[in-house]
Amino acid sequence: MxxxxxxxxxxxxxxxxxxxxxxxxxxxxxxxxxxxxxxxxxxxxxxxxxxxxxxxxxxxxxxxxxxxxxxxxxxxxxxxxxxxxxxEGELAGKLKISIVSTAKYAMPYFLSGFIKENKMVDVTMDVTNKMSVIRALENNECDFAMVSTIPKKLKIEQIELMKNKMFFVAGKDYKIPKKNVSLKDLNESIFIFRENGSATRLAMEKYLVKHKIEILRKMELTSNEAVKQAVIAGLGISIMPIIGINDALKTGDIQILKIKDLPLETYWNLIWLRSKNLSNVAKAFQQFIINNKEEIIEEQFRKYNNSSKY
The missing domain is CATH 1.10.10.10 (Winged helix-like DNA-binding domain superfamily/Winged helix DNA-binding domain)
Known part of the structure; x- marks a missing residue:
């Protein structure tokens, strides 16, 4: 043979x-x-x-x-x-990262330079919901996680990465009665939620409760991309991270609704268990992020942090 x-x-x-x-x-x-x-x-x-x-x-x-x-x-x-x-003195091994679905628009940029510098490092990146990410971290199934909400029950270390700005959005054909949409204008709309366990869903629910917005009809979808496509199709409105809808904004398929107390702002964080014995590859990635995060954020994400643009 x-x-x-x-x-x-x-x-x-x-x-x-x-x-x-x-x-x-x-x-x-x-x-x-x-x-x-x-x-x-x-x-x-x-x-x-x-x-x-x-x-x-x-x-x-x-x-x-x-x-x-x-x-x-x-x-x-x-x-x-x-x-x-x-x-031969090269860094070699595996790096395992678990991220929430909306972080898929950001994490590749933080990985790119590290992978180019270390060609013998293999990366496994699991893209899932918040609950699954925390479970993977807790069960020692990954080296790092990328989340916008820090888990309170786990003893973790973290590196703050960048802002996560969320807006109420609708499809291009959504009828806006006036320049700024009032909270009462939303009551007749179908609200599109992420699944339970999603940090985006939690932020949306808190906003709706705080402003006493009545929900008459709702829809639940299991990924950020599915929510975006539903909004584009005119099925309803949702609160979404700006980083995941930039292309749709450029083409005009999605519009931002100018509503009170928005955008919501959290921060993306790279987190790991305090008790975890990081491998040489994981330590190298950790140091790479510390040394290069500001440059990466400035080069790749400055447009998302410009509040005046939206």
């Missing part, structure tokens, strides 16, 4: 996602290239690794065993690469 590491990686991914198309997307390869490598890999075995029934791909029992073996081989190769880099 003469299979390559590249073929092992491709088959492992296909076995995970059960689709050549999805595997090609996640590996940033063309579908024909993945199909060719899959065929070449299959040709080296007498037993089938997979079968196609209808339009669905199924991994055979034999294929599952080969996929497990491939995963182990690739892990060993990764370990060899890490050890080689360490002996």
């Amino acid at each position: 003469n299979y390559t590491l590249h073929q092992l990686e491709i088959f492992k991914k296909i076995a995970e996602v059960k689709s050549v198309t999805k595997a090609s997307e996640q590996l940033f390869l063309t579908q024909p290239a993945v199909s060719i490598q899959l065929k070449n890999f299959q040709d080296q075995f007498k037993l089938p690794l997979f079968e196609v029934v209808g339009r669905k791909l199924y991994i055979t029992e034999f294929g599952e065993e080969i996929a497990k073996a491939a995963a182990k081989i690739l892990e060993e190769v990764e370990a060899i690469n890490y050890k080689s880099s360490l002996f």
Whole structure:
């Protein structure tokens, strides 16, 4: 047999996602290239690794065993690469970060420079809701988390990153009776909420209670992107972080409603457990953020902190 590491990686991914198309997307390869490598890999075995029934791909029992073996081989190769880099004086290892969904618009900018400087560092970034992020932190499943609300029950350390400004927004066809919308004008609208556990939902609920806004109809969605698309479609109004809707504002698909006591302002924070023994990679990332956060915020996020613009 003469299979390559590249073929092992491709088959492992296909076995995970059960689709050549999805595997090609996640590996940033063309579908024909993945199909060719899959065929070449299959040709080296007498037993089938997979079968196609209808339009669905199924991994055979034999294929599952080969996929497990491939995963182990690739892990060993990764370990060899890490050890080689360490002996050469390079930083090598894994960095695990868990972030709330709206932080996905910010965290990549804080990671970019660090990854470019340290090519042997692999990053896993889990994008989920606040409750899941805190659970991952509490269970030691990640090195760092990015949140806008600090968990009170955990003993954590933090680095304050940047402002998180939230506005009431509506679709382009939302009828505004006058220049500034009054709180009473909102009562007939459908309010679009994030799911329970979301910091954005909590901020929105506090604002509505504080100003005694009556909610007659509401909708609940499980991601910031879903809320944005619902607002664009004219399904209702919501309070959303400005960082996640900037493109829609530029195209005019979303409009900011000028309402009393807005925007709401919190801060994004990079947090970690005080008791956690940070790896060398995690310590290096921590120091990178401390040294470079002001420059990153100025270069990438100055437009979001300009209050006069909105």
